[in-house]
Amino acid sequence: MNAFQLFGIDPVPFLDAEVLKATFLERSVRLHPDVGGAETAPAFAELNEAYKILLSDRLRLRHILELHGLKDLGSIGAVPGHLVDLFMQAGSLLNTSDRLIKNRLRAESFLEQAALQGDLLEKMDGLQMLLSELHSIRKTLSERLIVMGTVRADNPQSLENLKELYLELSYVEKWMEQVQEKIFLISEYVV
Amino acid sequence: MDGAGAGKNLSDLGICRMSSGPIIGIDLGTTHSLVGVMDAGFVVLVPDTDGRRLLPSIVSWQNGEAPPLVGYPAKRARSLAPERTILSAKRLMGRRWSDLAETEKTMDARLVTDAKGLTLIELPLVDGPKRVSAPEVAAELLRELANRASRYLETQVSKVVITVPAYFNDAQRQATKEAGESAGLEVVRILSEPTAAALAYGMDRHHKQARIAVYDLGGGTFDCSILELNEGVFQVLATSGNTLLGGDDLDQAVYAVLWQELPGEVRDSLHASARARLKEEVELAKIRLSTQEEAEIEIPFLTPLYSFRRILTRLELEDLARPLLEKTRRHCLRALQDAGLRPEDLKEVLLVGGQTRMPLVRSLVKEWLGHEPNISLDPDEAVARGATIQAGILSGAMQNMVLLDITPLSLGIETFGGLMNVIIPRNSTLPTKAGELFTNAADGQRLMKIRVLQGERELARDNWFLGELDLEFQPGPRATARIGVQFELDADGILHVLARDTVTLQEKRVGLRSVVDVTDEKVGQMVSESVEHALEDMQERQWIESELKARRLMELTRKALSQAGENAGAERIIPVETALLQMQAAMDQKGLAELKSSMKNLDEASKPLAQWLMDQATEAMLKRKGVL
Numbered sequence: 001m002n003a004f005q006l007f008g009i010d011p012v013p014f015l016d017a018e019v020l021k022a023t024f025l026e027r028s029v030r031l032h033p034d035v036g037g038a039e040t041a042p043a044f045a046e047l048n049e050a051y052k053i054l055l056s057d058r059l060r061l062r063h064i065l066e067l068h069g070l071k072d073l074g075s076i077g078a079v080p081g082h083l084v085d086l087f088m089q090a091g092s093l094l095n096t097s098d099r100l101i102k103n104r105l106r107a108e109s110f111l112e113q114a115a116l117q118g119d120l121l122e123k124m125d126g127l128q129m130l131l132s133e134l135h136s137i138r139k140t141l142s143e144r145l146i147v148m149g150t151v152r153a154d155n156p157q158s159l160e161n162l163k164e165l166y167l168e169l170s171y172v173e174k175w176m177e178q179v180q181e182k183i184f185l186i187s188e189y190v191v
Numbered sequence: 192m193d194g195a196g197a198g199k200n201l202s203d204l205g206i207c208r209m210s211s212g213p214i215i216g217i218d219l220g221t222t223h224s225l226v227g228v229m230d231a232g233f234v235v236l237v238p239d240t241d242g243r244r245l246l247p248s249i250v251s252w253q254n255g256e257a258p259p260l261v262g263y264p265a266k267r268a269r270s271l272a273p274e275r276t277i278l279s280a281k282r283l284m285g286r287r288w289s290d291l292a293e294t295e296k297t298m299d300a301r302l303v304t305d306a307k308g309l310t311l312i313e314l315p316l317v318d319g320p321k322r323v324s325a326p327e328v329a330a331e332l333l334r335e336l337a338n339r340a341s342r343y344l345e346t347q348v349s350k351v352v353i354t355v356p357a358y359f360n361d362a363q364r365q366a367t368k369e370a371g372e373s374a375g376l377e378v379v380r381i382l383s384e385p386t387a388a389a390l391a392y393g394m395d396r397h398h399k400q401a402r403i404a405v406y407d408l409g410g411g412t413f414d415c416s417i418l419e420l421n422e423g424v425f426q427v428l429a430t431s432g433n434t435l436l437g438g439d440d441l442d443q444a445v446y447a448v449l450w451q452e453l454p455g456e457v458r459d460s461l462h463a464s465a466r467a468r469l470k471e472e473v474e475l476a477k478i479r480l481s482t483q484e485e486a487e488i489e490i491p492f493l494t495p496l497y498s499f500r501r502i503l504t505r506l507e508l509e510d511l512a513r514p515l516l517e518k519t520r521r522h523c524l525r526a527l528q529d530a531g532l533r534p535e536d537l538k539e540v541l542l543v544g545g546q547t548r549m550p551l552v553r554s555l556v557k558e559w560l561g562h563e564p565n566i567s568l569d570p571d572e573a574v575a576r577g578a579t580i581q582a583g584i585l586s587g588a589m590q591n592m593v594l595l596d597i598t599p600l601s602l603g604i605e606t607f608g609g610l611m612n613v614i615i616p617r618n619s620t621l622p623t624k625a626g627e628l629f630t631n632a633a634d635g636q637r638l639m640k641i642r643v644l645q646g647e648r649e650l651a652r653d654n655w656f657l658g659e660l661d662l663e664f665q666p667g668p669r670a671t672a673r674i675g676v677q678f679e680l681d682a683d684g685i686l687h688v689l690a691r692d693t694v695t696l697q698e699k700r701v702g703l704r705s706v707v708d709v710t711d712e713k714v715g716q717m718v719s720e721s722v723e724h725a726l727e728d729m730q731e732r733q734w735i736e737s738e739l740k741a742r743r744l745m746e747l748t749r750k751a752l753s754q755a756g757e758n759a760g761a762e763r764i765i766p767v768e769t770a771l772l773q774m775q776a777a778m779d780q781k782g783l784a785e786l787k788s789s790m791k792n793l794d795e796a797s798k799p800l801a802q803w804l805m806d807q808a809t810e811a812m813l814k815r816k817g818v819l
Contacts, residue, residue, distance in 0.1 A: 025421050029593050032593045032594075034584055048623055049623070049624075051620075110801035111751045111797045113805075114802070114805045115750070115804070117808040117809070184524070
């Protein structure tokens with residue numbers, strides 16, 4: 001499947017989410033099996049899948065790379081050099097947060113709960129700082145996507161750039177997701 | 192009667208759709224059910240011959256040949272024959288015996304399990320016990336409602352949209368479908384309740400774009416869904432809920448308090464029918480407390496020697512409700528987070544479900560979601576209206592509208608090490624499918640078993656086990672077979688599995704075996720045996736465990752006391768010190784009950800100190816950040 005073709009757009013690394021959504025909704029009204037019956041169900045499933053791919057920067061890049069014949073993207077490479085420090089920091093913060101949340105879940109008495117409060121507040125603070133740092137990295141990645149333009153098969157350099165971007169995005173998005181989840185869990189205890 | 196309009200629309204598309212005939216919408220609720228039909232483009236909720244739209248979700252079986260009583264007659268039979276009368280059967284829908292908590296097994300109805308591990312309700316009829324399943328109970332309700340609609344439309348109704356809690360899993364949705372089928376109905380859609388409510392809300396408001404939250408607290412279930420409305424397209428973004436949390440639980444909590452207050456001899460002599468009466472009165476008092484500050488519960492001759500009278504205040508009720516409602520907060524925040532939204536992104540918060548009439552619910556929802564809740568929908572009727580609108584969409588009677596619903600739970604398979612590998616993440620738009628490639632791990636391997644799960648937990652065993660499927664390989668050297676398995680969730684959120692051998696190109700639908708796992712059962716048996724053996728040293732073990740806990744608590748308390756020093760103030764410190772001494776005494780005397788209660792006392796006594804310490808921690812944090 002070529003998700004771009006399905007949506008009638010060029011395979012560019014950056015897409016406007018609102019425009020994508022408008023196309024998706026407009027086609028859904030015709031293709032959803034509730035309206036079109038069982039016959040349109042496969043077409044809707046395809047549209048649904050393509051939308052999911054195009055909506056996410058990460059999956060969209062991956063799709064472009066796959067369309068250019070690059071395989072085995074499932075096992076993405078090592079953490080890019082300039083992100084290693086951040087990776088170590090995120091890893092340790094996520095781990096210690098995880099332990100703390102587990103302890104807090106287990107804490108039955110009021111005093112036990114109170115004793116963990118300081119640590120929880122501190123972790124929350126650290127996680128939020130990390131998240132805003134990740135946000136700003138994410139933003140520069142998006143900016144790089146916007147200026148990239150159409151990736152052409154006859155330009156190996158642009159494919160290489162795209163692969164690099166995909167790798168960074170994969171890591172940053174994964175960390176963001178995990179950090180957000182921890183913040184969500186801790187927010188139950190600290191207001 | 193809707194045939195003409197539908198046909199015209201479809202010929203435009205060149206598609207032949209479902210055969211004609213009306214489709215009705217049914218809200219199959221834990222405590223009440225309703226039915227709606229489309230009549231000349233309008234939704235009509237069909238009343239019974241006495242003009243009542245709500246049908247109590249109660250079925251009472253009778254001795255002899257007489258058919259079961261359904262609805263109000265069954266409700267009247269409840270206090271006369273509680274053992275033959277089934278309430279809240281929805282709570283048992285699609286749940287195996289092994290899924291039930293021990294407290295659920297000791298409900299009013301006598302629950303038993305069959306050879307397949309399914310849960311059945313046993314009714315003591317004079318001709319011998321009769322066993323019915325939850326779908327069978329639901330089928331009686333559905334039949335009654337479909338007959339109502341048939342009378343209204345003056346034509347035999349055979350197609351239906353049935354609503355279920357958004358958070359229902361595959362088995363619960365299947366069971367609901369099964370209920371419809373045994374009532375002789377074709378279930379053309381299983382629809383999520385909060386989504387249905389959103390349809391009812393958005394139907395006559397044409398929004399360019401609006402995001403709304405639906406807070407749906409019914410008799411037995413809770414859901415919070417976030418939707419986006421876009422000129423006729425209703426897109427569900429996220430949902431979170433609990434299928435075992437509802438107004439019933441509040442009734443139960445109040446009942447438990449009143450029951451505790453009864454004199455011991457009354458408690459002992461309280462028959463099932465008297466208990467049922469008390470429960471009914473509790474529910475009525477709860478409803479009155481939504482508009483009154485106090486409600487009197489009066490039952491003359493609860494037992495031949497005892498008349499019951501008690502004033503229940505709204506404050507008392509709210510104290511009991513708070514912990515239950517607190518549980519719903521997490522789901523609201525989770526749904527918002529999953530939708531990637533903040534409360535201020537919402538345009539409206541809709542309240543649905545009878546329990547949302549409670550003023551406390553309204554004020555808490557406002558506090559959590561930052562919006563004055565919209566109560567323009569009738570909380571009892573909105574879901575049925577939405578179901579009927581969806582029926583209208585499906586029959587072609589409602590045009591330019593479509594609903595994009597999602598799956599509430601992640602679908603996955605168990606991988607090595609007992610982990611859950613997600614294949615379709617939660618909140619994916621339906622219908623959707625995803626594939627996975629499997630190969631043989633050993634030479635000549637002919638069979639591979641795959642365990643399919645639903646849920647959000649990391650460990651496979653913490654999730655809901657949907658069933659097991661067998662993949663057959665052509666014999667060959669290891670890693671040469673290739674079977675692609677396609678998991679498809681249809682528009683009802685029900686799973687279909689298709690296996691395709693990519694070498695032989697053979698395709699086959701795979702059924703899930705959802706029978707109880709034999710090994711699970713064996714493990715359960717082993718556990719219960721070891722428990723029996725352990726009975727003698729139970730006392731001993733309990734003491735050891737409690738003592739360990741007590742020592743930990745003591746250490747923690749001493750640490751807290753020294754940390755607080757004198758700054759915390761004598762009024763916070765002295766009660767803790769006193770309770771600590773009492774606990775030491777209980778420990779020295781080796782009294783288990785005393786130790787347990789002294790631990791509880793200490794915890795309670797240290798609450799103000801704990802609060803003070805928390806405040807200190809917050810202050811220290813703010814100071815460090817330079818805010819204070």
